[in-house]
Amino acid sequence: MKAIKGNIISTCRFGELSILEQGFLILDDRGRIVSVTEQLKGEQNYLPVADYGDRLILHSFADMHLHAPQYPMVGMGMDLPLLDWLNTYTFEVEARFADTEYAREVYRRLAADLIGWGTTRVVMFSSLHTEATWILMEELEKAGIVGYVGKVNMDRNGKDKLQETTEESKRETLRWLEGCRRFRYIRPIITPRFTPSCTDELMDWLGTLAQQRGLYIQSHMNENLEEIRLVKELVPDCDRYWQTYAKHQMWKDHTVMAHCVHIDESEIAALKEANIVVAHCADSNINICSGIAPVRRLVKEGVWVTLGSDIAGGAQLSMAEVITMTIRSSKIKAMQEGEEKEFLSVAEGYYLGTVSGHRYFGAGEGFCSGDFLHAIVVEDSDRISLGREMSLKERFERVIYRMKKENIAVVYSEGRKVIDKIQVQERIRAE
């Protein structure tokens, strides 16, 4: 057992911030949380303590939706109309991941970038390439990240270079799953790109496979109005988009649906009933003009909401930036609606970008006994004096709004210290 000490700022419920000044996180020898405490008591005084001093100890981030092969094009093509962006630019870049050397280089950098930003858990799209997907999983695992990664399935409406036949898609999915057994921290997730990309036959096969093997599913839903119209055209027997997943056994507990921007009462009810996880992607939704999702309303109505960077629709990998963009987006929604004046607080955004995603992996809320530690230690000595003592809440707000990579001094993922820029020595405090 050991302990880490610092200013611990956690969230145990949506909107509730728990601030423990100079508190202790007690960990067992595998890095699981034993308890969070104000003071060491009795035998705890003989534990080795890593004292992070005046630094902040926060939850690490969970990025619940992003496209790994779009990492090279982050920040580019933002002036293009959506369909051009997707069909020429995005698909063109994704197609390059047939090249495994290229995939290795890109994914190594992506993994380093993610963990450097304090993102320790991910739910991620790869491309349709089996080898490149394994490489992605390897690089994430090496970097200390925990997550679900999906080889993408798409057997219609792609481009020449970025489409499989139905047979290929099935065969490669099975081959890919076979090769995933070797990973410890990265698990496979079934990933039909979205309804327009998959024939009924493929969807049905994937849904059955997921059911048989107990695999989770991720996809996209209700991102923009044109897409919604297209789905209605393609699947005329389904009144709503979600039913195109439900009819293939895909609308079930822990299915991650990215976006859900344009959504009505009945769809909200369907999300809740099935315990679907919404991955809300505020930056992407603005950048590619999809719309402004009613994120606070979804949470208030009991939908499980998490956040995604959604690169490369999103332009930032930092989940702190994603959180503040989510807050901005909720403020825009609040201004639009007029009657519903409530927007996301910083504490609420923090919950969505951390704990709400960690729950996907079976973790409890807050720093919960029995959970492996997922945390970052934040060095914020670059703050400007207010001419008076700054409260921990103010420091917390500031680091969420202003986080730079260099502020993230230490990263714990699944109980392991995977980044350490400050090398604080563990010391026993009792004499």
Next chain:
Amino acid sequence: MKAIKGNIISTCRFGELSILEQGFLILDDRGRIVSVTEQLKGEQNYLPVADYGDRLILHSFADMHLHAPQYPMVGMGMDLPLLDWLNTYTFEVEARFADTEYAREVYRRLAADLIGWGTTRVVMFSSLHTEATWILMEELEKAGIVGYVGKVNMDRNGKDKLQETTEESKRETLRWLEGCRRFRYIRPIITPRFTPSCTDELMDWLGTLAQQRGLYIQSHMNENLEEIRLVKELVPDCDRYWQTYAKHQMWKDHTVMAHCVHIDESEIAALKEANIVVAHCADSNINICSGIAPVRRLVKEGVWVTLGSDIAGGAQLSMAEVITMTIRSSKIKAMQEGEEKEFLSVAEGYYLGTVSGHRYFGAGEGFCSGDFLHAIVVEDSDRISLGREMSLKERFERVIYRMKKENIAVVYSEGRKVIDKIQVQERIRAE
């Protein structure tokens, strides 16, 4: 004379990007631009050349609206309702600038941060404190920044600690102006905080003073609906907010009006007719729920639009981030309007955040002969390969979306090299 060499990306007109691969900027001995050229010709071959290699040479940024004394609270208080944010939080922090030592510390860091982000020209609010305002001007000048700084006038509706009597305000304004003669690069600008903060008597006096001494004016206008209602209540004889400035000779060429979020045809006409400079502050307008300004429409209708970080309503000092937030804001507007689907392109945002502001200082558009050089050299070797050659336009878009301070390798302001992290030696190329 000398030259600098690199990939020169400038903008000569709203929306037009001029990309010169491995081009030369020829400068005279005072750092004024002589010409921009693809190749050195004749005697130019004997000029010393600073070769920045494959790096990008961009316009430096102009931040046309920010509150220097709010710098310590950037990223804090974002959950507060607007009036609480302003009346308790903001005014409380501003009041601390009665302390000159505190002002020195904060303003030194602000100046370093601004120039580090490549912002070489500013139009800025100080607080009402005369000494602190001089300190701000000193620190900006020392850091190599060019700009207009205003001691704020406010003789009503402030808080105890942050209000002057009318007499004090006049006396201190004169004393402050007297002390401004010693500055070379930083000039004073008349700064009534906004109509609600200034009595008619003070406004009249300030307007006359500006007229007599040929001083520019900056203030706020049409930021949010509550403020607009308040102004109507306070000045019942004025039908529109702008008229409360016009009646005191303040509605004139080069007056900077921050925000202009809620604006109709007649107000747009008034802005154009007087050649008012709108300082659009997208991040601030979202953060404090002011509204979404019709920025592209203002430009299209011929209004002079520039950008401001507006810290601490804005949470970011980086004008590259302000530009991308402006683009996001324009996309939100485009989505809201439905019929007007056009949003700002990256090139258009770049124009607004650079050249449009530089024009305030008498500069031409683009890298214009006779102008002092205001430029940044951007090191973007951190880009991820696309698996093919990346175009200069793609690299440009990416650095605008992804600019980190460490990417800004060299900063030229008013012809002087004020930051240089790479120390490229000047060499004569001819043999």
